[in-house]
Amino acid sequence: MKQKIYETSIALFEKAGFSNTSIQDIVNCLGVTKGTFYYYFQSKEQLLMNIHLDYMERLLTQQHEILRNETLDNRAKVYELVYMLLRNIETQGxxxxxxxxxxxxxNKENLEFIKGKRDQIRTGMTDVIKAGIKEGEFRKDLNPEIVALGILGACNWSYNWFNPEGEFSDQEVARIYIDMILHGIET
Structure with missing residues (x-):
């Protein structure tokens, strides 16, 4: 039942927003009582925190696998990180x-905790850019923090428009992004 509450809540939050979705809305969709909800979650905000934490933990686990992969050069790691973010739109959109x-x-405490997790994603990308600069794969005049934020911004915004069942696959979009990132758009 906990998983059903979790999944139903995500769908309702996506459709109507967190503020416009009540616990009553959630339990009505499931045909259960509020007591059932409160058996698994202390509050709607705790449920939202769980959704955020699960999403970030999944990304961080995937990111750590990529960063630890010694068979990949830094260019390949940037590609894999971009692909990871786009692939998660399909699986976790x-x-x-x-x-x-x-x-x-x-709440403030939970927000700071989640921002810390989000910063780990940014730091991982920044570290790959720094390593690529140090190893001569990327230009030395780049600001690694700004490049990392630019890459993450492009990827993270993709959840607004990317359709995994559309004309381009997540791998194709990742290749386009990487080409644009590594080679720019100049002729």
């Missing part, structure tokens, strides 16, 4: 939309 749109509803 609803969670991503809830994550980005509803983060503002977390």
């Amino acid at each position: 609803t969670n991503a939309r809830v994550f980005f749109r509803e983060m503002r509803h977390l």
